[in-house]
């Protein structure tokens with residue numbers, strides 16, 4: 001197990017890359033660090049690799065500090081986004097390099113090179129030199145060189161970020177299967193929600209040097225700790241409606257700005273300011289405008305995804321993303337009715353998930 005303990009990382013005087021961060025990477029797990037550019041993902045990998053040291057705090061392996069262990073003694077295999085390949089060696093020789101260095105027998109090297117080339121979809125370029133490869137092929141060779149050898153931990157920094165959508169999709173499946181087979185401990189960074197959800201045993205969502213939430217894909221999707229996580233996990237992202245809570249029987253009812261009752265909440269929500277409900281696109285049904293108990297909205301934009309459409313609907317104050325069947329034709333400017341499933345609402349107060357919001361939060 002690896003751990004960052006109270007790690008604060010500054011570059012120079014001004015830039016704070018990580019803020020008192022605590023994180024555990026379990027042995028054998030596929031851990032995805034997911035966050036926008038500049039969040040601190042690469043910094044975490046560099047700390048685990050020993051390429052940089054924390055300003056304060058500790059980096060541990062199985063409980064022991066490794067802050068002073070140099071990179072070459074850490075047994076971490078790395079693939080960085082712009083990893084330089086040996087330009088005078090063929091792809092096969094580049095892949096074989098770490099295995100030769102480890103003194104593996106020739107026959108085994110050949111078997112492994114072919115296996116990895118198959119996984120990465122590059123068997124046809126094994127004889128080529130890096131200068132004759134596309135950017136995506138080079139990136140796959142760099143990834144292959146990292147994962148070809150046994151290592152205590154694999155640090156993969158946006159390793160498939162340069163590939164086109166179709167190839168990324170295939171690589172996700174191949175990489176996941178290989179990781180399971182290798183029982184490898186992997187820390188993988190990405191800026192893609194889909195990639196994080198598809199690959200991870202656990203995801204850490206990083207934002208401006210802070211971990212917003214750590215959990216399984218299902219935990220983050222079903223019980224986001226705050227609106228940042230909610231809007232960052234899932235595609236299309238969760239939409240938010242501002243609401244107020246008014247007393248109602250023993251509990252509270254939630255009302256939108258135009259007075260529509262859309263759900264219930266615990267009585268403790270009454271009087272709170274900054275209440276929002278988060279709604280996933282599949283919790284909203286589009287219905288005839290004006291029907292009782294529905295919200296009125298105006299179609300702003302329609303995005304065609306082939307099998308379905310995503311419509312951005314304005315309710316005046318807020319915007320909701322609704323997924324609809326591909327056959328339903330919507331025109332921008334059109335008025336529609338929205339039926340929201342009250343059992344699928346997520347309640348947030350001041351941006352944080354509202355505690356005890358049992359009726360309003362759907363933990364599947």
Ligand code: ADP
Nearest residue numbers: 011015016017036037038039040041042043044
């Ligand atoms: P990410 O990988 O999530 O994009 P990084 O870890 O690369 O984020 O960067 C986190 C922050 O630290 C950013 O503000 C970045 O500009 C800054 N940073 C990263 N590396 C250095 C460096 N070597 N010197 C100065 N600032 C850096």
Ligand code: MG
Nearest residue numbers: 041042043157
């Ligand atoms: Mg980075």
